[in-house]
Amino acid sequence: MTIDLLDKFDPLIEQRAALLDTGLTDPFSLVMERVESPTVAICNGKRVTLLGTYNYMGMTFDPDVIAAGKQALDEYGSGTTGSRVLNGTYAGHKACEEALKDFYAMDHAMVFSTGYQANLGIISTLAGKDDYVILDVDSHASIYDGCALGNAQIVAFRHNDVDALEKRLNRLPAETGKLVVLEGVYSMLGDVAPLNEMVAVSKAAGAMVLVDEAHSMGFIGANGRGVAEAQGVIDDVDFIIGTFSKSVGTVGGFCVSNHPKFEILRLVCRPYVFTASLPPSVVATAATSIRKLMHGSNKRAHLWENSKRLHGGLKALGFTLGTEEPQSAIIAVIMPDLAKGAAMWEALLAEGLYVNLARPPATPANMTLLRCSLCADHSSEQVEEIIAMFEAAGRAIGVLA
Numbered sequence: 001m002t003i004d005l006l007d008k009f010d011p012l013i014e015q016r017a018a019l020l021d022t023g024l025t026d027p028f029s030l031v032m033e034r035v036e037s038p039t040v041a042i043c044n045g046k047r048v049t050l051l052g053t054y055n056y057m058g059m060t061f062d063p064d065v066i067a068a069g070k071q072a073l074d075e076y077g078s079g080t081t082g083s084r085v086l087n088g089t090y091a092g093h094k095a096c097e098e099a100l101k102d103f104y105a106m107d108h109a110m111v112f113s114t115g116y117q118a119n120l121g122i123i124s125t126l127a128g129k130d131d132y133v134i135l136d137v138d139s140h141a142s143i144y145d146g147c148a149l150g151n152a153q154i155v156a157f158r159h160n161d162v163d164a165l166e167k168r169l170n171r172l173p174a175e176t177g178k179l180v181v182l183e184g185v186y187s188m189l190g191d192v193a194p195l196n197e198m199v200a201v202s203k204a205a206g207a208m209v210l211v212d213e214a215h216s217m218g219f220i221g222a223n224g225r226g227v228a229e230a231q232g233v234i235d236d237v238d239f240i241i242g243t244f245s246k247s248v249g250t251v252g253g254f255c256v257s258n259h260p261k262f263e264i265l266r267l268v269c270r271p272y273v274f275t276a277s278l279p280p281s282v283v284a285t286a287a288t289s290i291r292k293l294m295h296g297s298n299k300r301a302h303l304w305e306n307s308k309r310l311h312g313g314l315k316a317l318g319f320t321l322g323t324e325e326p327q328s329a330i331i332a333v334i335m336p337d338l339a340k341g342a343a344m345w346e347a348l349l350a351e352g353l354y355v356n357l358a359r360p361p362a363t364p365a366n367m368t369l370l371r372c373s374l375c376a377d378h379s380s381e382q383v384e385e386i387i388a389m390f391e392a393a394g395r396a397i398g399v400l401a
């Protein structure tokens with residue numbers, strides 16, 4: 001008898017079928033037929049404002065970024081067909097790593113094919129079988145997967161709870177390797193970690209610290225280096241992980257560090273060695289974008305304005321939000337349940353707005369969320385229109401009185 005290995009997904013298949021049987025548009029198979037700008041696209045045949053792209057700094061249509069990509073495509077071809085440690089390191093990969101070193105003012109930078117692989121590779125290479133990874137329970141999947149790949153002992157602590165982190169650390173044997181893994185901004189609720197306290201507690205317990213700044217790069221901190229910079233602890237962080245798929249506006253991942261032995265990781269990190277490197281056009285767009293983000297203070301200021309305007313507007317309407325005050329470019333609107341959340345998502349699309357629908361297990365505390373990610377290219381008028389669309393959809397669905 002063959003055991004059908006897909007049987008375990010039956011509950012999910014049934015839940016999805018039940019939702020679609022109500023006539024709902026599938027929130028997880030939307031097609032972007034045309035993209036006009038970082039903030040406008042044609043989705044499922046309709047022109048919509050984009051509010052769920054993580055394209056925080058609007059770099060995807062920057063003329064210099066596009067020109068760099070086209071030139072690299074012409075000069076180096078469409079792909080490297082090779083690993084970074086064999087035939088897959090071109091001048092463009094080194095230039096991209098130089099741009100990262102300058103952006104973060106750090107000694108070393110290693111570019112991976114995605115941010116997922118950067119976490120997978122760095123965490124699994126640093127923390128092996130007898131080491132401990134101490135992580136926030138709401139950590140991104142790539143962080144959990146990095147622990148699993150390295151067979152590290154996982155110790156999770158309550159989300160953003162400094163005391164819980166300290167207690168967990170103090171219970172661990174003194175003689176073992178410890179890596180505390182934190183995120184600057186947690187992407188589900190858009191809340192920021194108290195890195196200043198957490199880094200201090202971790203260092204006092206003899207742990208090394210890695211911070212994933214995927215959702216803060218380019219935006220948070222005086223130079224856009226992230227929450228660790230904003231809270232004055234970047235010099236105490238051993239490793240920063242990031243992605244090119246958000247503020248940088250393309251695809252790829254990286255780790256930067258001042259650790260003197262960092263370069264050895266290139267030879268021992270499996271998700272760096274055993275995969276093809278990014279195409280030359282991608283690293284050229286990334287390097288150009290990163291260098292432009294160094295001078296992005298006006299855009300950063302406008303993005304903060306947008307975040308405050310949207311948060312204030314939605315709160316005034318009576319929506320329950322993921323944070324009391326705006327803390328990042330992510331504003332999460334908490335829905336009462338999946339059915340209402342999916343209906344609201346569809347009503348917003350009908351109004352002309354695209355947001356992300358997030359549901360368990362990706363969300364904390366079994367919440368259904370409409371996650372909004374703002375862009376520096378959203379005008380103030382667009383943000384006002386977005387608030388009006390939330391009001392209309394909320395009243396139509398009965399989420400607002």
Ligand SMILES: Cc1ncc(COP(=O)(O)O)c(C=O)c1O
Nearest residue numbers: 114115116140187214243245252
């Ligand atoms: C916190 C965090 N880390 C890492 C990643 C992975 O980034 P990438 O899209 O480059 O694989 C994401 C993406 O969603 C993320 O939110």
